[in-house]
Amino acid sequence: MHKDGGSADTPRTARFASFAPTFEAALRVPEFRRAASRVLIRSSFTPPEQVALGILVGEPEPTDGEDGTSIEVARKSDSCRARGNGPSARFRIDVVAAYNYTCALTGCRLTTVTAGSLVDAAHIRQFARLGSDKIGYGLALSKDAHWAFDSGLWSLTDDCRVIVVVGCFVEECPDVRPLGANHGQQNQLPAGRTLWPNLVNLAWHRRHKLQND
Structure with a gap:
């Protein structure tokens, strides 16, 4: 919608968004939010990115990515890097984001x-x-x-x-x-x-x- 409260003609002119009441109610349920996070991470990011985001949100159970890459293997590799000389997943995400x-x-x-x-x-x-x-x-x-x-x-x-x-x-x-x-x-x-x-x-x-x- 426009900043004046009216409906926007295109996404380019929109300034705010409103959720459907049923979706807004679902977002208040912790189980729904966790499930939605898992779906979003696993459907929108590559396996290494899924590992990094999973660590940040506490995603406990790795699965294989759509390209066949084992997320469990990627998670173990990332964990080893965090304990050794390489940067951890959190460090990579935070530093890169801080520098835009x-x-x-x-x-x-x-x-x-x-x-x-x-x-x-x-x-x-x-x-x-x-x-x-x-x-x-x-x-x-x-x-x-x-x-x-x-x-x-x-x-x-x-x-x-x-x-x-x-x-x-x-x-x-x-x-x-x-x-x-x-x-x-x-x-x-x-x-x-x-x-x-x-x-x-x-x-x-x-x-x-x-x-x-």
Whole structure:
């Protein structure tokens, strides 16, 4: 409906929605909400995404996905990553969402209609050393930016400006912005300052990972 209370002509002009009374009543029943969540997750997301969302909503019983991928296997794999060096499902979802599915280095954003994203959730400091999945302990990075960050080719200052060790690599990027061109630029950041990169871990990354030219 329109903001003035009248019916909208198209979804594009709608500002509010109202539920049918029977559906609204059903939503007040916890069992119905849980069942609806399961149906939505299993019908609208890929198996790895089902695992991540299932962990968040407490979905207890994995099943096989429509493409034959075992969600039980995916859940076990995700659980192992959470205990080891890789990010947990919650960390990935929270960090990527905080950065609006945008690479913190390049500003690139690409999402698919099935909720896939161009970016990874990268730990500033290895998870095994840190043992924490707070948003401020990570960055949302595209695959190449993530690899270069983990390889120590670039890092961030305390005010989140990019440091690129230009003497440690040779690059040719005829159609895209080269890594070296990002030196000194302001990193893309979440809206809330409390979600910005943790300064202690940035200092650790500069000291232990950043290469010397």
